[in-house]
Amino acid sequence: MAKVEIYTKWGCPYCLRAQRLLDGKGVSYEEYDITMGGPQRAEMIQRANGRTTVPQVFIDGKHIGGSDDLAALDARGGLDPLLKAA
Secondary structure, eight states: OOOEEEEEOTTOHHHHHHHHHHHHTTOOOEEEEOTTOSHHHHHHHHHTTTOOSSOEEEETTEEEESHHHHHHHHHTTOHHHHHHOO
């Protein structure tokens, strides 16, 4: 299974949507809660090429994007192969 990371904020509906999609596929992921900012927020911005919105999803270190990007990737059939890789 691929390593999945997701940066989130408390109460973010888009974060919950992305997490539900991953949960529905039985994927375990590492969640970084950046509600209070801090060094992990700065790390996310750097890894996500300047994007400041949450969620930001990474699969095996590759930036996937936010909730809409994740859902679109799944709709195109591209998410499952990435999740099974590695």
